[in-house]
Amino acid sequence: DAGVIQSPRHEVTEMGQEVTLRCKPISGHDYLFWYRQTMMRGLELLIYFNNNVPIDDSGMPEDRFSAKMPNASFSTLKIQPSEPRDSAVYFCASSLEEGIEAFFGQGTRLTVV
């Protein structure tokens, strides 16, 4: 398996624009996580899914953020409208079961100017 695949790797956008980050988890994994990493706040869990169903979205910072998982092989994280403070590295991770380690994608570095 190619691992968790995220796209794009880098995204530069203007404030107010819509941004969509994409993730393909490892095939067969039941859990999918979205994290945001910044120098100030470290690695924050935004939302996670189990069997395509959102379980906990308490980490989503505002209504401008939304995440979907329409099927077991694809998830999106959308920011609309984007703001400069959304600039961060966004990671997607997946795992098979609770006791199994999560595997991370390479991340998407988002810059909002």
Add this chain to the structure above:
Amino acid sequence: AQSVAQPEDQVNVAEGNPLTVKCTYSVSGNPYLFWYVQYPNRGLQFLLKYITGDNLVKGSYGFEAEFNKSQTSFHLKKPSALVSDSALYFCAVRDISGNTGKLIFGQGTTLQVKP
């Protein structure tokens, strides 16, 4: 509430010396504990985990960690540090009792190994 604390922002050690990166956790039930490493401009890589059994867990690259239930700690250790071990290390916990699968990370500790 589920949480993880890494009390040190940075740990500095000389090459060849033992290293310890500290982690404490808080969960309502029984924890699954993990250590990850992140190299610059890369994603997180799994190092080791504690699920059950022996309190001393061995992982990748010569790292090990000791689970201490009474102290709610899961410190990462290595007998002899290498310069190439310099990276950002994260401790993480999943609370299995709630059957939620939520995976929470600490703030991370930068390990600097000097020649």
